[in-house]
Amino acid sequence: NAGVTQTPKFQVLKTGQSMTLQCAQDMNHEYMSWYRQDPGMGLRLIHYSVGAGITDQGEVPNGYNVSRSTTEDFPLRLLSAAPSQTSVYFCASSYPGAYATEAFFGQGTRLTVV
């Protein structure tokens, strides 16, 4: 089982460049989300989606765009990279439930903006 797959695993960008972090899941989960992890700050929610065509902002959405054209894919776009976006990015998926359900995480993308 592939689960949640993120690409690339590592990326170095120059300030002002744009790029897309890819995320795909094969578990037919309706919910997908993007988090960033910085030292001492746990994981913070960037954007999330409750289904194809539906996205919403999380805690730290500025500088990022998302779209959800299919159930499987949820790419994260950095429009104009800034050093403050240096972080480890995790994509997660989960299924609907009466309670918050277990989120399955990808292996992460370590992004450095210079």
Next chain:
Amino acid sequence: EDKVVQSPLSLVVHEGDTVTLNCSYEVTNFRSLLWYKQEKKAPTFLFMLTSSGIEKKSGRLSSILDKKELFSILNITATQTGDSAVYLCAVGPTSYGKLTFGQGTILTVHP
């Protein structure tokens, strides 16, 4: 604003010790609290707690939730070097895949 606070932020113990990790929260529309273990890469799921006073156990790990006092603890008995990791607490106010995480507790277990 939803808030999850973990303590201690770091902990160093020796193999065989018992540790208790703490997680307190302030969130609207609380539904469940989740514990994750993170070793170099992706967080891996440990427990989900939805009701007060019910202990979840898996081997040497156990966790309990107090919804009245708004906290949870994660206990690890007879620690091993393989328990060294960051332990993350997360709270889900809704079922929309939105989790609010604490800062994490870095546990280091020495031989």
